[in-house]
Amino acid sequence: MNLSRVVLGGAVLYSLLAGIAGAAEPSLNGYEPKWWKEAVVYQVYPRSFKDSNGDGIGDLKGITSKLDYIKTLGVDVIWLSPHYDSPNADNGYDIRDYRKVMKEFGTMEDFDELLKGAKQRGMRVVLDLVVNHTSDEHKWFVESRKSKVNPYRDYYIWRPAKDGQVPNNWTSFFSGSAWKLDPATNEYYLHLFAEKQPDLNWDNPKVRNEVYDLMKFWLDKGVDGFRMDVIPFISKQARMPDIPIEFLDQPQYYYTRGPHLHEYLQEMNKEVLSKYDVMTVGEAFGVTLEQTPNLVDERRHELNMIFNFDAVRLAHPELPWIGWTLPKLKAIYTEQDEKLDVHSWNTIFLSNHDNPRVVSTFGDDSTEWRGPSAKLLATMLLTLKGTPFIYQGDELGMTNYPFKGLEDFDDIEVKNAWKEKVETKQIPAEYFLEQARRVARDNSRTPMQWDDSANGGFTSGAKPWLAVNPNYKEINAKQESADPESVYHYFQRMLAFRKTSKAFAYGTYKDLDPENAKIFAYTRTLGTEQYLVVLNFSRDTVAYSLPSGLEAGKIVMSNLGQAEENSKTLTLKGWEARVYKVGK
Ligand code: TEU
Ligand code: CA
Numbered sequence: 129m130n131l132s133r134v135v136l137g138g139a140v141l142y143s144l145l146a147g148i149a150g151a152a153e154p155s156l157n158g159y160e161p162k163w164w165k166e167a168v169v170y171q172v173y174p175r176s177f178k179d180s181n182g183d184g185i186g187d188l189k190g191i192t193s194k195l196d197y198i199k200t201l202g203v204d205v206i207w208l209s210p211h212y213d214s215p216n217a218d219n220g221y222d223i224r225d226y227r228k229v230m231k232e233f234g235t236m237e238d239f240d241e242l243l244k245g246a247k248q249r250g251m252r253v254v255l256d257l258v259v260n261h262t263s264d265e266h267k268w269f270v271e272s273r274k275s276k277v278n279p280y281r282d283y284y285i286w287r288p289a290k291d292g293q294v295p296n297n298w299t300s301f302f303s304g305s306a307w308k309l310d311p312a313t314n315e316y317y318l319h320l321f322a323e324k325q326p327d328l329n330w331d332n333p334k335v336r337n338e339v340y341d342l343m344k345f346w347l348d349k350g351v352d353g354f355r356m357d358v359i360p361f362i363s364k365q366a367r368m369p370d371i372p373i374e375f376l377d378q379p380q381y382y383y384t385r386g387p388h389l390h391e392y393l394q395e396m397n398k399e400v401l402s403k404y405d406v407m408t409v410g411e412a413f414g415v416t417l418e419q420t421p422n423l424v425d426e427r428r429h430e431l432n433m434i435f436n437f438d439a440v441r442l443a444h445p446e447l448p449w450i451g452w453t454l455p456k457l458k459a460i461y462t463e464q465d466e467k468l469d470v471h472s473w474n475t476i477f478l479s480n481h482d483n484p485r486v487v488s489t490f491g492d493d494s495t496e497w498r499g500p501s502a503k504l505l506a507t508m509l510l511t512l513k514g515t516p517f518i519y520q521g522d523e524l525g526m527t528n529y530p531f532k533g534l535e536d537f538d539d540i541e542v543k544n545a546w547k548e549k550v551e552t553k554q555i556p557a558e559y560f561l562e563q564a565r566r567v568a569r570d571n572s573r574t575p576m577q578w579d580d581s582a583n584g585g586f587t588s589g590a591k592p593w594l595a596v597n598p599n600y601k602e603i604n605a606k607q608e609s610a611d612p613e614s615v616y617h618y619f620q621r622m623l624a625f626r627k628t629s630k631a632f633a634y635g636t637y638k639d640l641d642p643e644n645a646k647i648f649a650y651t652r653t654l655g656t657e658q659y660l661v662v663l664n665f666s667r668d669t670v671a672y673s674l675p676s677g678l679e680a681g682k683i684v685m686s687n688l689g690q691a692e693e694n695s696k697t698l699t700l701k702g703w704e705a706r707v708y709k710v711g712k
Contacts, residue, residue, distance in 0.1 A: 158470040164407035167204035182589035188238040202623035217324035222263040252352035285318040303544040353406035360384035380414025393430040474514030488528035500703035503687035525615035579606035664700035
């Protein structure tokens with residue numbers, strides 16, 4: 129229980145209690161308590177979660193049938209990737225109708241059932257809000273492209289050619305120019321993603337009101353908030369000049385600098401969010417840590433938190449690919465902690481539907497080390513500072529897919545990049561595939577592995593929309609639920625353990641040894657309560673000496689079982705993870 133929130137006397141009672149305890153500072157290190165700061169979120173990618181009718185595509189009824197599984201894991205919130213009506217040029221991130229359920233996923237009744245089922249089990253549900261762009265099949269765009277005087281023309285961003293060429297040098301994240309010439313009016317429309325994802329014109333107040341209305345539509349059904357897709361891109365630069373040279377290879381850092389971003393988010397907050405007890409998390413691709421407080425400082429009334437891409441991007445290819453290092457990862461977390469004060473809040477995530485599998489990227493997915501390293505990563509995810517997001521299947525230690533050739537991929541990002549880079553002979557096919565195997569989004573989009581029956585129990589049909597990872601016979605939920613030593617059970621224990629102390633939400637964070645290339649050791653401290661987390665990110669046995677003045681204390685979580693207590697020097701086996709309670 130949190131004393132500062134005891135209903136009775138508010139401030140008076142609190143100061144009395146604080147006086148008795150002799151505490152000079154508020155009980156939560158100055159943070160205002162919120163349910164979403166203490167929650168753990170589980171991301172469901174509906175297409176790949178569970179197919180209920182054998183058509184090879186996951187659906188809402190499938191998710192409802194697995195709510196007990198999600199609840200048993202011990203998470204608090206489910207984030208659903210887009211479930212709206214869509215022609216699926218980008219797996220639902222191209223929405224045709226915001227008030228309809230994708231027909232492959234089911235009906236509105238199925239959605240209501242899912243929401244009810246989650247609530248009955250004490251879980252919350254947040255939806256994906258994709259409003260930087262729509263599908264080109266959305267009725268607004270169908271109208272907009274008809275003529276220059278159509279009432280919906282200004283719902284999107286249209287420009288005439290410039291000297292017979294595209295209006296500017298903006299590029300799409302799915303290859304090529306961000307402009308597409310539309311023959312009906314001989315003007316270009318902007319699409320920062322696929323051609324079938326035209327960008328909305330947020331400078332048009334009608335567009336903003338449409339968005340606020342559709343948000344209310346879902347909030348009034350009882351959903352608990354939104355994950356907002358590429359939300360920092362909504363405000364475009366006035367007069368849309370060329371991307372300056374310094375941003376050319378990473379235009380996301382330019383697209384986030386639109387002049388009205390904060391104004392629009394504050395308006396959205398005032399018109400919609402402030403009226404509900406909900407959480408928001410912005411997908412902040414291209415937002416720097418310096419910009420972050422402007423989005424999440426609670427006194428500004430914009431968003432609750434954002435996804436910062438620095439950690440996941442560490443593992444993306446550079447040319448030549450040099451991989452990531454532990455000191456770099458630690459530096460990111462330390463910097464995030466330093467740059468965000470008590471008015472801001474962070475998220476912790478190492479994978480999602482846009483990134484490869486966490487165990488294959490930051491762990492070691494070989495047969496011998498997959499289990500220990502997946503558990504170590506779970507320990508880290510659930511003890512760092514910020515709201516943790518678990519991506520479906522990571523709780524089983526699911527791995528990257530052994531893609532052979534281009535034909536094994538579904539993702540538009542990979543297919544377009546192949547056309548642009550390989551077919552034009554800029555990059556050799558084998559080199560391209562090597563990178564894609566490491567980082568392609570389809571790695572994490574393969575179906576959930578439920579059991580060892582055909583197609584991992586994901587579908588009763590013959591063909592899932594994307595192939596199931598062939599390792600489903602060894603790695604699946606049924607087997608792991610039966611094995612107390614599984615990755616799944618470790619996640620479950622870690623989640624339960626996390627709930628035993630608010631130190632994991634609000635405790636101060638301190639990295640004990642930033643330069644250590646194999647050991648990640650840190651403390652989380654709240655009042656007199658202190659936890660020490662020690663993680664060995666290598667296959668080697670490593671001795672780690674604690675800084676003077678710190679004793680390990682009693683071991684409260686470990687991924688390999690027995691380990692020494694109260695010692696000054698800890699000897700950790702390969703990929704060993706331990707959590708100690710320091711002191712009494
Ligand atoms: O992704 C935003 C985004 O720009 C990247 O994660 C992107 O997918 C890729 O890594 C660029 O190289 C969001 C969604 O999460 C993603 O699934 C969508 O494809 C994208 O927006 C468009 O809606
Ligand atoms: Ca289905």
